[in-house]
Amino acid sequence: MESKAFIVEGGHKLSGEITPQGAKNEALQILCAVLLTEEKVTIHNIPNIIDVMKLIEILGDLGVKVNKLDEGSYEFTADAVDIHYLESDEFAQKAAKLRGSIMVLGPLLARFGFAKVPKPGGDKIGRRRLDTHFLGFTKLGASFNYDDRSSFYSIDAKNLEGKYILLDEPSVTGTANVIMAAVMAKGKTTIYNAACEPYIKQLCRMLNRMGANIQGAGSNLLEIEGVERLGGTTHTMLPDMIEIGSFIGLAAMTGSELTIKDCRIDELGQIPGVFQKLGIQMEFRGDDIYIPAQENYKMERFIDGSILNIADGPWPMFTPDLLSIVLVASIKAKGTVMIHQKMFESRLFFVDKLIDMGAQIILSDPHRATVIGSNNERPLRGISMTSPDIRAGVALLIAALSAEGKSTIYNIEQIDRGYQFIDERLRALGAKIERV
Template identity: 70%
Template sequence: MGTFKIEGGHQLRGRIQPQGAKNEALQILCAVLLTAEEVIINNIPDIIDVNKLIALLKKLGVKVKKLDKGSYSFQADDVDLKYLESAEFKEDGKGLRGSIMIVGPLLGRFGKGYIPKPGGDKIGRRRLDTHFEGFINLGAKFRYNRDDLFYGVEAKKLKGTYMLLDEASVTGTANIVMAAVLAEGITTIYNAACEPYLQQLCKMLNRMGAKISGVGSNLLTIEGVDKLGGTEHRMLPDMIEIGSWIGLAAMTKSELTITNVSWDDLGVIPSVFRKTGINIERQGDDIHIPAHINGYEVQNYIDGSILTISDAPWPGFTPDLLSIILTVLTQARGSAVVHQKMFESRLFFVDKLIDMGAKIILCDPHRATVIGHDFKSTLKATTMTSPDIRAGVSLLIAALSAKGTSIIHNIEQIDRGYENIDERLRAIGAKIERLDGN
């Protein structure tokens, strides 16, 4: 188990480039299974979850070539479907949440898709019902082996249909779209997710020959085609990492420039951080955060009531940044409520912030009230363990702002979502050291 040793209390300075988007990568990489032709993907982040998926694709028989840093060529012209029913696949698929998204393209192109119950973050339930109900609506037969937690769908030919998703699941929408592009007839998906990453997937599929309309809305119409061709695609910058660096700058009173952020794809993220009092300046396609020497003050509502920040499906605020927002609020001037609606275990990391001296009242599994210190009392260094990707980086930000030396164990969770984070932080002045696990 790896460990970070962090000497906090230092101001940082410089420019930092966000990595390619993790959540987009997990969708886009699965889409290469839809064609026998070459697909080139650029700006792929070098992180554990993405590398695991690339390794899984290789075992499926996909030809993978690394062209440059972050750039790969994929060709799925000799897919080994027997691997899907092997004991090795049942083990490989368990360790990666994103592995569920190979099912849609495999079902659409080959008429069968299997997956073991995927693992991932321990942040609450993530139902797979939306995925499989969508496949069933398209005409697939569903089977589930309870003994080894193995799911499967099969169909001779998928047929387009109308469906209303029970929730606007991003991965569920992506999976159903990838199956429907090769279905016979027209598929209409209502209550579809419309996150930028899903839009990116749809645009890529259209370049490959798919016929998807309504991209960017919650009503997608897909006219099935016989086959798809190759293409080249570039990942968006990771909006979650961009939000993480905004929070880091504020908490450490640092002047940072986050470069090439694709402002038009950030949605409400800048405005939500501004509600916490953070000064966010747009400089071309960069975000500049000046040093908040005098702190930052939370906005109240017009009637004076306490600010509530909550997550919602796009274009609402992403749940992946609520942990960062909560951490930022611990040193704000004023108070706010953080309401995590989508995952019932994601706020349980606040006990570690409380141990560091933060004033947080955990009202229930979904809501926390944060009373900011206004930097009049700094967080105290401590030893802690990262429970998941986003909580892990939130604790890392807290440690960088705290006085003294903190230890964070289980940093593999952070590495799952953030590329070479210690090296990149050291480049802007952070005192962080990676210790080998015993």
């Protein structure tokens, strides 16, 4: 298949309002939670992006009745799930292409006592272990098998029982999967070192409305009393915090005045503060973030005068998905910053494209890059480049929109996996971007 590309003419100021899509990383677990009940579940603010639409398709193939109400709103009724579909070649092909397919395991185990998935794909950003999911399931009493020949993980669990589980890492998807497996297990499950992300809070709120009994959501210690069954509910997804951060970086790099609407600022954690450390000004107006046009912005230093260091970590630390955006936004600032990507190796390898565009960046190793900001004195120049993963793709798109001249970005399927209609939405702000 021929790769699509964006052709971007940089150097234009943008202006206006933009509303973030629903959160991709919330969608994958919330959608799988519909498998926990035979009653109708209505979900609003679902983003129209490839990964999410593929997951909805897999749910439909499994026998879930899917009814689209309007853009972003769907009803799901899982009263006739065909568990045998998991054995089909079609499921093997579709699920292997979608990392989010791993999230069907927990709910299917809880309701049917059996589940299997092929080894999933997804972004190439270094190793991403799945051990946390399976260690959690086996603690609850499931037996786990991996078949080398077919690359299938299969799990049997006729009688899940509540246990004390210390997760080996605070994985968001791992925590979500174990929560969904535990809500109907016999007795009490305690999950320690649980992920604290807003997405986990959202899942717990939804499950509690369905009749689950989960305490401690948003902390690293969850207590779950198993219940007999769950019912239907209506759920509205959070706005995508990664889009919100991307738009803050976009406004700064292009010197634009932008208003980001309906941000759920109370759920953004450190995100606004980290961009403010780069010197980017913003005002909170109700639930909107207003960013004034800034020709120049100056990075802070630490109190002792040492150089700014921005690192990622599990929530409530700064999300790794925005580190590439912070890196790009610091190119134009005054000052120097060390970007330390602790959680994934090889996520910083896209900086070679930024160096080709004229950025002053030293890549120390796969985890650390030092950016020497230009104070807007040397604009980037447009080049031809390829997007390696979803987040780097948008970081390169932001760099291209701020650069002088034309850029071509290939492999934009990667960007489409995470951002809905991004070219149309940016054109509405005045960006010169076309899809070819």
